[in-house]
Amino acid sequence: MAKKFFSLIIALALLAAAGAAYAAASPEPSDKTIKREIKLGRKSAAEIEKHVPRVLNPSVEAKLSMIAARLIPHMQRELEYEVRILEMEQPNAFSLPGGMTYITTGMLDFLKSEDEIAAVLCHEFVHADRAHGIVQARRNNRLNLLTLAGLIAATQAGEGGAGIAAMAGGIQTAMMNTYSIDLEKEADAMGIDILYRAGYNPAAMLTMMERMNVERLKRAQYELGIFQTHPEADERVDAALKYLREKGIDIQRKDVVKKLRVKVDEEGGRVVLRIDETEFLSAPAGGEARALLDKTAKRLDETLELELLPYDIRVSELGGERSLVIGRETILREDELLPGMPELPALRDRVMEAVNLARRGGILTDYYE
Incomplete structure (x- = not known):
C-alpha cells in the first residue's frame, strides 16, 4: 500500500x-x-x-x-x-x-x-x-x-x-x-x-x-x-x-556541457596540450615550447565550439604561409611548429577527433542545422 x-x-x-x-x-x-x-x-x-x-x-x-x-x-x-x-x-x-x-x-x-x-x-x-x-x-x-x-x-x-x-x-x-x-x-x-x-x-x-x-x-x-x-x-x-x-x-x-576543455600540463619532462582527453600537441619542456602551447591553447579555447562545421576546421594558405584555421581565426602557423611536432593536416585531424568525441553525449543533435 x-x-x-x-x-x-x-x-x-x-x-x-x-x-x-x-x-x-x-x-x-x-x-x-x-x-x-x-x-x-x-x-x-x-x-x-x-x-x-x-x-x-x-x-x-x-x-x-x-x-x-x-x-x-x-x-x-x-x-x-x-x-x-x-x-x-x-x-x-x-x-x-x-x-x-x-x-x-x-x-x-x-x-x-x-x-x-x-x-x-x-x-x-x-x-x-x-x-x-x-x-x-x-x-x-x-x-x-x-x-x-x-x-x-x-x-x-x-x-x-x-x-x-x-x-x-x-x-x-x-x-x-x-x-x-x-x-x-x-x-x-x-x-x-x-x-x-x-x-x-x-x-x-x-x-x-x-x-x-x-x-x-x-x-x-x-x-x-x-x-x-x-x-x-x-x-x-x-x-x-x-x-x-x-x-x-x-x-x-x-x-554548458563542459566539453572541449583546453589545458596545458607538464608531464615527465614534456609539456602537453590536450583538448578534453585528446592530445593535440606536445614537446620537450622548455620556455619556447610552453609559450607556444599556451598561446595555441588560448586560440583553441576562443574558437572551439560543438557547432563547428567540418569546413570550419581546415589547413589554409594565408599570406604565403600554411596555417591551421578554425572559422576565421588562425590557430597555428606552419613556421611556428617546433621540431618533432606533427604536420598541420594531422593536427587538423586531431581537432576533428576531439570535437567528434565531445559530441557523443548528444548523438541525436544536428549540430549543422
Missing part, C-alpha cells in the same frame, strides 16, 4: 507540474488563486516527503537557493518558490502549485553545469508561475483545484484505502490524455527568456533536453522521470532550437 500511495503522490506532483509552450499558450493565471495554490502545494509537499526521502545537504541546497534567487525576480507572480532535493535515482524535477519545486539526486547527477540546473529549475518555476497544472486539469475537464485539495484532505483525514482509491481515480482520470505539448513548449520558451535575462546560457535548456532524448532511446527500460511525463522529446528539442534562433541567441553548447 505504501508503494502504491507513493506512486500516486508522485503522479499528483507531476500533474501539478504539467505543461510548457510558446508565450500565450495558457490563459493568464489570476493572483486571486495564489493563496489556494500555495495551500495545495504545501499539503502535496507534506505528503510527498512522508513517502520519498528528502535530502538535507546544506551546501547543495545553498547552491540551488542561489540559482533560484537569480531566476525568481523574472517570474510574473509572487509565489513561494523553494527548491528541495529528493533521494531518487531517476533524473526528475517537478513543481507543485504555489511554487514548491523538487529535484532528484538523479537529476543533479545528470546535469552538467550550473546553467543546466538553472534551466531545469526555470522550466519548473514557469509551470508553477503560469499555473500549468491547473490549466491542464481544466482542459481535461475532469479535475480541478478544489477536487485535488479534497482528495489530499481525504487522505490526511485518515480515510485510508477509500481516500487512496479516490485519489487514484481522480489522478488517473486527469492524466488520461497526458500533458499538452503546447504547455511544455511554453515552459521551455519562457524558461529560455528567463535564463537569458538572469545571465545564464540559454542553450542549457537545449542541451539538457538533447541528452535526455539520447538517454530515452539508449535505455528503453530506463525510467526517465521528467521525460517519462514529457514524451514529445523530439518536438520539444526542435521547438527550443527554433525559438533560440528566432530570438537571435547564439547557440553555444560547449561551456
